Amino acid sequence: MNIKTFAITIFTFAATIISAQNIFLTKVEKTKENKDKYFIKIDPQTSGAEYLGEIDVQGFSNDDMDVFYRIYNKAKEIGANAFSFQPFETVDEKKQPFNPSNYKMRLYYVTKEEYTKPSDAIYLFSSSSKSQTISINKKDFVLPSRSFTTIKTIPGEVYTISTKKLLGSSIKVSGKAESPAQYYQVSSLKVRSNTFGEPGINLKSGDIIGIDRSFGDFLRMIYIENK
Incomplete structure (x- = not known):
């Protein structure tokens, strides 16, 4: 191993340790x-x-x-x-x-x-690396990376959420009394689904991803709320 190769190896190892x-x-x-x-x-x-x-x-x-x-x-x-x-x-x-x-x-x-306590909230999370532009009932918002916003729903009202892209996703979510909170991540990145019976990602519709409460609550802790 020459000196240059050795130096690269040491640098790579050090970077791995630092970022571990x-x-x-x-x-x-x-x-x-x-x-x-x-x-x-x-x-x-x-x-x-x-x-x-x-x-x-x-x-x-x-x-x-x-x-x-x-x-x-x-x-x-x-x-x-x-x-x-x-x-x-x-x-x-x-x-x-x-x-x-x-x-x-x-x-x-x-x-x-x-x-199992009910909630009137819909949580919308950005991706971990890129800001995301979304529309909620035709009103545009920009979610910076590693942030989320909360919609307080009204029973019977329908909320149309879209990603403002040419081939982007759009979903309709209804506010229901005594229902659990709903969690969605807006991302153009590939994500892996959970295996059956484990917490994580429940469904995917293009770049709007439904996630379960456990993973969603974790994101609520590590992301910044965009009010």
């Missing part, structure tokens, strides 16, 4: 025996959740689905079906904002009554 992402189950307070597939975002102050442990994520990855699955599998090791973002604090006890390269999650167990 690690996910650790850093604390286990207790475990729960449950086989449900849910993993939802909660407010632990109002949900009556049972605290189980913590996960630390160190390093950034743009593959949100892969990150989610790795966190999900760690959480299921101790029976968790809910989570919340746990901000780091500075020395003067000020809570730091979310940092996609280094963050902590608290893990919980909640009852079925908690994760």
Whole structure:
């Protein structure tokens, strides 16, 4: 191996180490025996959740689905079906904002009554790498990459969502009383579907992708809300 090849090898290895992402189950307070597939975002102050442990994520990855699955599998090791973002604090006890390269999650167990509560929300997520232009009832919006917007629905009203592209997608979503929240990702990127019975992507219509609550709630934590 000549000096140039050796240098390239060392640089590539160093870059891999620097960009590597690690996910650790850093604390286990207790475990729960449950086989449900849910993993939802909660407010632990109002949900009556049972605290189980913590996960630390160190390093950034743009593959949100892969990150989610790795966190999900760690959480299921101790029976968790809910989570919340746990901000780091500075020395003067000020809570730091979310940092996609280094963050902590608290893990919980909640009852079925908690994760089946109805919602009037539709969540629309941009892609992880590109901004997306969308139309909601003929009103245009630009969603920057790694952001989302929320539609508060009215029962009986129909919402037409399209991607404003020549061959783009368009879907119609109805507001229904006592219905669960709905989650969609707007993306021109290829995405992989979940295998049967696992959380993730449920359906795809062109570049508007229906995703399940667990993955959608994870995106709500790591993306910025565009109000």
